[in-house]
Amino acid sequence: MSKSDPSILLVDDDESLLRLMAIRLTGEGYQVQSASGGKDALKLLATKNYDVVLSDLRMPGLDGLSLFEEIMSLKKDVPVILMTAHGTIQDAVEATQRGVFGFLTKPIDHAELRQLLAKAAEQNQGAQQAKWCENIITRSNQMEQLLDQAYRVAQRNVSVLISGASGTGKELLANGIHKASKRADKSFVAINCGALPENLLESELFGHSKGAFTGAINEHQGLFREADGGTLFLDEIGDMPVSLQVKLLRALQEQMIRPVGSSKQVPIDVRIISATHKDLTKEMQDGNFREDLYYRLNVVNITLPSLRERSEDIPLLARHLLKSSAKKHEVKVSRFSDDAMQLLTTCVWPGNVRQLVNVVEQCVALTQTPVIASHLVEQALSASEQKWPTLTEARDAFEHQYLLKLLKMTDGNVTRAAEMAGRNRTDMHKLMKKHAVYSADFK
Incomplete structure (x- = not known):
């Protein structure tokens, strides 16, 4: 769903009016889907997201207000505009008090409808754009530009390679891109390509048939099939063995996979987002990464900055993490002392955001006062530098x-x-x- 072609779910039990309005709105550049009643509309809403719902108020079975209540119970953040031939001030007041976006009286004033639809679509798309990255805390101009780029890329069904040092939040961004895409209602599946030996990684990705190898007592569908229709996130793709890179490339080219031990190919529909902390250009030169796979994965490249490069975000992130950690552990702690915050903002953060999360968690666990003192930050920093290796x-x-x-x-x-x-x-x-x-x- 792009900003240029907002989608409308049009609901009315009057079939001739429904057809006429659908033609008119399509001509004005909207994507229109029609439903002849509230129940039909709910079925469509269960499988697809819309920018606006435009519904008649008085309908047999499920009326417009009841449809609005059902939409709210589904937690669908979509503006609802109601139309009625029996409009009264009381109807309009009741509808808007419940949270209905707008209310129109038939015969419809099309200039008023056009204005209301544009406003509703703009508000909803703005809310959706903000919602996809709500877990990424920032006020950095560099990060804001990066998130704008990521949102635009999310709307296109292309492969994305996220580069950046360990701990910068590559999986968080990948998940956000999935949420902002048209695949958001399908699965987001992640795997670390460096965490498994080659034979297990192949089985995890492509699945295996029963009896394919010792211990394969059942069929395993694999992550490609688990992510079908959605997004597969391949973390640390630079650690994937070269022999497996060949099989991955073939799967992406053919949009088919062959489970280990099977002679049958299975069609797949998966968007690939991959990530690495390595310099893949150098890895290609050294013969550790295939050039053809690199260009298949790297249609768009997004490079996440280190925490040090976005140092203005450190106080913001520290306060956010403190609040969530205190709530999680049920600890009454309100803030960092000035000295403690100064220490946080001047730290180099080799482990990036992941290290900051670890330090804040330790401070919350160890503090005995509502204000976290600098000596606790020093202690947590020292401990985090001696972290267990990946x-x-x-x-x-x-x-x-x-x-x-x-x-x-x-x-x-x-x-x-x-x-x-x-x-x-x-x-x-x-x-x-x-x-x-x-x-x-x-x-």
């Missing part, structure tokens, strides 16, 4: 140490090191290049 970080650290030990044991002989590791020389050289380990240093 699986990717732990694996990289292990690989690095493993390589060092191997090359020490073999005096820098790459062929012998590869044999001991159960890898070929090409794989061993790639691994050494990744960790900047050189055989000459061990000879």
